[in-house]
Amino acid sequence: MAVEKKVAAGGRGAHQKWRVLTCKVGLDGHDRGVKVVSRALRDAGVEVIYAGLRQTPEMVVEAAIQEDVDAIGVSLHSGAHMTLIPRILELLKERDASEIIVFGGGIIPEDDALELKRLGVAEIFGPGTSLQAIVEFVNRGFQQAA
Amino acid sequence: MAVRKKSSREEWEEQSQAGKQPARGRGRTISGMPIEPLYTPDDLRGWSYEEKLGYPGHFPYTRGVYHSMYRGRPWTIRQFAGYGTAEETNRRYKFLLSQGQAGLSVAFDMPTLMGYDSDDPLSRGEVGHCGVAIDSLEDMETLFGGIRLDTITTSMTINSPAAILYAMYIAVGEKSGVKPAQLGGTLQNDILKEYIAQKEYIFPPEPSMRLVVDTIVFAAREMPRWNPVSISGYHIREAGSTAIQELAFTLADGMAYVEATIKAGMPVDDFAPRLSFFFDSHIDFFEEIAKFRAARRLWAHIMRDRYQAKDPRSWILRFHTQTAGVSLTRQQVENNISRTAYEALAAVLGGTQSLHTNSMDEVLALPTERAAQIALRTQQVLAHETGVTETIDPLAGSYYLEHLTDEMERGARRYFERVDEQGGVLACIENGFFQREIADAAFEFERQLEANERIVVGVNAYQEKEGSPVPTLKIGRETEQGQVRRVKAVRERRDNTSVQNRLVELKVAARGSQNLMPALIDCVRAYATEGEIMAALKEVFGVYREPILF
Numbered sequence: 240m241a242v243e244k245k246v247a248a249g250g251r252g253a254h255q256k257w258r259v260l261t262c263k264v265g266l267d268g269h270d271r272g273v274k275v276v277s278r279a280l281r282d283a284g285v286e287v288i289y290a291g292l293r294q295t296p297e298m299v300v301e302a303a304i305q306e307d308v309d310a311i312g313v314s315l316h317s318g319a320h321m322t323l324i325p326r327i328l329e330l331l332k333e334r335d336a337s338e339i340i341v342f343g344g345g346i347i348p349e350d351d352a353l354e355l356k357r358l359g360v361a362e363i364f365g366p367g368t369s370l371q372a373i374v375e376f377v378n379r380g381f382q383q384a385a
Numbered sequence: 386m387a388v389r390k391k392s393s394r395e396e397w398e399e400q401s402q403a404g405k406q407p408a409r410g411r412g413r414t415i416s417g418m419p420i421e422p423l424y425t426p427d428d429l430r431g432w433s434y435e436e437k438l439g440y441p442g443h444f445p446y447t448r449g450v451y452h453s454m455y456r457g458r459p460w461t462i463r464q465f466a467g468y469g470t471a472e473e474t475n476r477r478y479k480f481l482l483s484q485g486q487a488g489l490s491v492a493f494d495m496p497t498l499m500g501y502d503s504d505d506p507l508s509r510g511e512v513g514h515c516g517v518a519i520d521s522l523e524d525m526e527t528l529f530g531g532i533r534l535d536t537i538t539t540s541m542t543i544n545s546p547a548a549i550l551y552a553m554y555i556a557v558g559e560k561s562g563v564k565p566a567q568l569g570g571t572l573q574n575d576i577l578k579e580y581i582a583q584k585e586y587i588f589p590p591e592p593s594m595r596l597v598v599d600t601i602v603f604a605a606r607e608m609p610r611w612n613p614v615s616i617s618g619y620h621i622r623e624a625g626s627t628a629i630q631e632l633a634f635t636l637a638d639g640m641a642y643v644e645a646t647i648k649a650g651m652p653v654d655d656f657a658p659r660l661s662f663f664f665d666s667h668i669d670f671f672e673e674i675a676k677f678r679a680a681r682r683l684w685a686h687i688m689r690d691r692y693q694a695k696d697p698r699s700w701i702l703r704f705h706t707q708t709a710g711v712s713l714t715r716q717q718v719e720n721n722i723s724r725t726a727y728e729a730l731a732a733v734l735g736g737t738q739s740l741h742t743n744s745m746d747e748v749l750a751l752p753t754e755r756a757a758q759i760a761l762r763t764q765q766v767l768a769h770e771t772g773v774t775e776t777i778d779p780l781a782g783s784y785y786l787e788h789l790t791d792e793m794e795r796g797a798r799r800y801f802e803r804v805d806e807q808g809g810v811l812a813c814i815e816n817g818f819f820q821r822e823i824a825d826a827a828f829e830f831e832r833q834l835e836a837n838e839r840i841v842v843g844v845n846a847y848q849e850k851e852g853s854p855v856p857t858l859k860i861g862r863e864t865e866q867g868q869v870r871r872v873k874a875v876r877e878r879r880d881n882t883s884v885q886n887r888l889v890e891l892k893v894a895a896r897g898s899q900n901l902m903p904a905l906i907d908c909v910r911a912y913a914t915e916g917e918i919m920a921a922l923k924e925v926f927g928v929y930r931e932p933i934l935f
Contacts (some may be wrong), residue, residue, distance in 0.1 A: 266495035266511055271625045271711075273935040274824050275831050281935075292584055292932045293499075295507070317495045318750070318860065322510025341642025348749045349854035366715045366748050367844045370835050 241284045242378045252287070257377055258308040262290035264327070272327050272344055272366075276312065279370040285377060292371035296326040303331075303339050306364035310381050319357065320347050328359050340381040344368065353355075394425065414629035415839075417670035417829070418792060420663045424784035437682070441777045447678050447790070449736040450701040453515070455774035457551070461739035462764045463540060463705065467492030467517035468751050469864045471527035475516040477754075478532060484761060488570075490540040490741065491528070492516035493550070493922040494884050498585050500546045503868040512865035515751065516542075521871040521914045525553040526560065533654030539570035540615070540705070540739075545587040547574035548596050549918050551613075557797075569610035571661060574600055577810055580931065581819040583620035586918065590811050592926035596901065597651050599735040604903040605656040614642060614663040615705065619626045621819075622665035623711045625827020628676045631665060632793055633800030634819055636683055637844065641810040643692055653692050657699035659758055666732040667709040672793075673888040675786055676776075677735025679782060706732035707741040713748040717843035718855050719743035733773055734780055740764060742789040750857035799905035817932050824935060872914060879912040887911045888921045896926040 242256050262275045263270055270292060281287045287304050290299065303311050312326060326341060330336050341357070344364040352363035361381050364373055376383070391399075393545065401422065423430075430598060439445055443451035446784045464481060466489075466758045467474045480487050493516040496508035502520045503512045519525055519600030529539075534557065536733035543550050551572050558568050576593040579586040586593065590858040597614060604613035626634065646656055663679065665675050678929050679696040684702035708728035722745050729742050742760040752760070754823050768774060780786045807813050814820075833839040887908045894904040 243592055246628065265503070266499045266507065267515070268579075269624075270584060271623070272543045275625075275828055278824075279831070280829055282476050287933050287935075289933060292931070293507075317514075318514030319495070319510035348857040350857075353854075366713070367841075369845070370831060 240279075244354070244375060249337045254307070256284060256286045258286040258288070258306065259310045259312055259377070260288045260290055260299070260303045260308045261304075261312040261314070262305055263292045263314050263317040264296060264299060264323045265317040266293060267314050268292055269345070270314070272316075273312070276314075276344070276364075276370065276373055279374060280377065283374045283377070295322055296356035298328055299327055299332040300334060300336070304334060304336050308339060310342060310377075313341065313343040315343065315345040315347065318346070319343070320345070321351055324360060325358055326354055330375075332348040342376070342381065348362050354376070389710075392429075397423070408779060414628070414672040414789075415830075416672060416826075417628060417669060417787075418627075418629070418672065418796075420785075422790075424782065424788055427478070428784050428788045432791075437787065437791070438778075438781055443534075444689070444700060445682040445696070446701055448781055449681045450703055450738070454736065454777040456777065458735060459490050459774055460737055461538075462486050462761065462768075463490045463739040463741055464757065464761055465490040465517070465540075465542065465741045466490050466705070467494075468515075468713065468858065469517065469860055470868060471517055471519065471524040473864075473909045475494060475528055475530055475532075478528075480534070480538070481761075484758075485765070486539045488540065488739065489532075491542065491768070493541075493543055494518045497546070498543060499867075500549075500587055500915060500919030502914045503865065503872050505916055508865075511859050512868050513531060518864075518868045519550065519553070520868070521911065521912050522553050522909045523875050524871070525550075525557050529554075529557050533563075534558050534877060535567045537569075539568075540573075540600050540608075541570065542573045543572055544576055544579050544585050545593070546915055546919055547572045547903060548600050549907055549909065549915050551600055552902065555906055556909050560766040564825050565608050565613075567610070568608060570845055571612040571615050572600065573617060573663070574614045575663075576640060577615050577814070578620050578635070579808040580814040580929075581621055581634060581638075582626070583916050584623035584931070586929050586931070588926040589929045590814060592895075592922075593929075594641075594645050594811075598645050599900045599902055601642065601656050601659075602649060602651055603644050603900055605651060611657050613622065613656075615640065615661050615663045619665045619707055620678065621664050621823065622667060624823050625710070625711075625830060626823045626853055627781045627826050628667065628669070628672050629793060629796035630800070630822055632676050632683075632824060633797040633804075634678055635662065635664070636680065636687065636797060637682070637801060637810050637813075640687060640691070643688075647686065647692070650653060653688075653694045654696040654699050654714050657688060657692070657694050658696060658701075661705035661738075662702055664706050664732075664737075666706045666728040666735070666737075668712045668728060669790055670727060670731050671701055673728070673731040674735045674780060675789035677704070677706075677732070677737065678786075678790045679797065681736070681792070681793055683797055701820060705739045705741070706737040708732070708733070708743045709745060710743055713743060713745070713747050714844050716851075717849060718745050718748065721748065722759060722763065725760065726767070726912055729764060729767055730771075730773065733767060734778075736778060737831070746855055746857060751860075754761055764794050774810065803872045815932075817934055819935060822929075839843045875912055883911045884908075884913045884917070887913055888917060891918065892921050896923055 441449040604611040618631040685700040708832040744756035
């Protein structure tokens with residue numbers, strides 16, 4: 240199933256396709272999920288830039304701004320999500336780039352996921368999420384299902 | 386014209402196709418291996434008991450590595466545990482030992498696994514989260530405080546910095562009067578699968594291999610009860626490989642360690658008996674049992690025929706098993722108890738030497754004490770109530786299982802050829818062969834799930850409305866703050882000149898070709914931290930960056 244970018248006004252995100260930076264932040268190396276999601280998004284027509292393992296929040300935000308992406312997909316399995324994901328949001332704000340959407344996945348307890356969403360993360364996709372759900376999320380312009 | 390009488394087989398085929406629910410032509414295992422609806426003696430034509438199976442404790446060890454198997458001694462229940470501080474984990478260990486567990490298995494936190502001290506900026510938010518934080522010998526002394534190391538065996542799941550933690554364990558023993566030769570246990574120390582799957586590499590492959598070989602040689606000379614490397618398929622499988630890939634890549638890694646150690650000048654029979662393995666037990670029941678049996682048969686042939694090992698102990702493949710973390714689901718978490726129980730049964734029918742059963746809530750966080758207890762009890766029920774320990778390799782001779790075992794062996798041998806053609810394991814890591822094979826298999830699995838070609842209960846069938854959040858174990862921020870204070874205090878208290886000297890000696894040794902274990906033991910005795918030792922080695926060895934592909 241393909242995704243289509245509906246908005247292409249000027250400024251950031253003026254490119255023709257959705258652009259997403261996917262990455263692993265923190266120290267763990269569990270990259271199965273991020274790779275499967277990256278491939279599924281690419282197959283659906285999203286421009287995916289996979290930044291690789293052990294990215295710091297600083298590196299991720301820098302790359303996201305450089306690459307002019309619409310969204311950052313963060314994957315973590317180490318338990319450091321409550322430190323590192325809020326740090327990404329904070330840095331985006333500092334760099335005046337809060338329009339870049341942040342979503343994530345990995346081993347993240349449900350109450351932590353709720354807290355992250357309260358802080359501004361668009362969605363947390365836990366284990367067992369279907370690829371279709373993630374593609375649809377992108378298709379809705381990174382909006383949670385109603 | 387005489388009409389040939391239908392064979393019973395043909396008759397059955399017609400009936401099964403014409404029935405209300407016709408037998409479908411081809412099923413597949415979870416790894417995509419085709420399976421027929423029925424197996425008969427026809428599937429084992431030319432199959433020889435003596436050649437394929439033999440007797441337990443006899444070549445080719447298909448039926449098990451020991452003569453009496455679980456009749457003599459049941460498998461070792463070895464639950465992997467560690468979280469927070471050394472002090473908290475020490476309490477958990479004492480509890481597990483009091484509950485009938487015979488061996489410990491240490492889970493380290495990410496900074497420890499990646500060679501950073503708890504006060505390193507890169508450790509922020511990670512300290513004590515997915516295992517215990519160990520910075521210096523002092524933490525290791527706390528971790529094993531009050532536990533007699535000569536009465537237990539300890540498995541340590543650590544890879545890039547394995548030699549350092551090994552040195553710390555030896556030093557803890559020393560301080561409590563236990564000699565290295567009395568210490569029993571296992572280091573995971575399998576760096577090859579880090580490049581292939583788990584990605585906790587630090588140094589480039591060649592110096593990493595040297596560190597592994599140094600630990601193998603040291604253990605062979607000084608520590609007869611120690612398994613210096615646990616050659617691991619678990620992470621390869623969890624990263625998305627098929628069962629055959631898990632089997633093939635793991636044994637290929639094993640061959641690479643054997644070749645490197647022989648090349649370092651050690652005769653094969655001096656170290657091969659202490660090599661051990663670690664596999665996943667996934668949810669496809671028969672495929673897993675076949676995989677374990679094929680692994681033993683393959684390794685026996687490899688060691689005897691390819692490396693001319695003479696000592697039968699070099700031929701046997703002993704292994705630890707963990708149930709498949711990746712088979713657990715966030716949805717209807719309690720269902721994970723039954724998944725884990727089936728996987729544990731497969732491991733036991735496959736003849737495992739030790740077993741870890743996952744807790745139902747590990748799909749969300751480290752297990753709560755209650756969930757960990759259920760996982761432990763699952764093994765105890767299996768060992769004491771089900772009767773599976775009473776007879777050895779009870780499924781041997783099953784047409785299906787023997788066919789599957791043969792297929793596993795064939796599939797693995799095809800991969801060995803492909804690895805050899807590309808120039809061996811290191812070449813396949815550098816050209817991304819393993820990583821690509823695994824990524825493709827992982828994607829294919831996910832595609833099948835999406836297409837509903839595969840059912841996962843609670844995920845794409847029998848869904849329920851989400852209940853309230855499952856309670857999970859929380860690691861508070863005070864764990865990190867406390868650990869940071871402790872490592873800073875160690876740096877103030879110790880003799881820093883001595884530490885600097887030991888680190889310089891280590892670098893000199895690393896630039897040369899001697900065994901690094903003595904220099905590492907000297908460093909940890911002086912309370913050099915793990916991060917400091919790793920930094921010294923990085924100066925000499927450099928760091929690795931992987932080719933990015935998805």
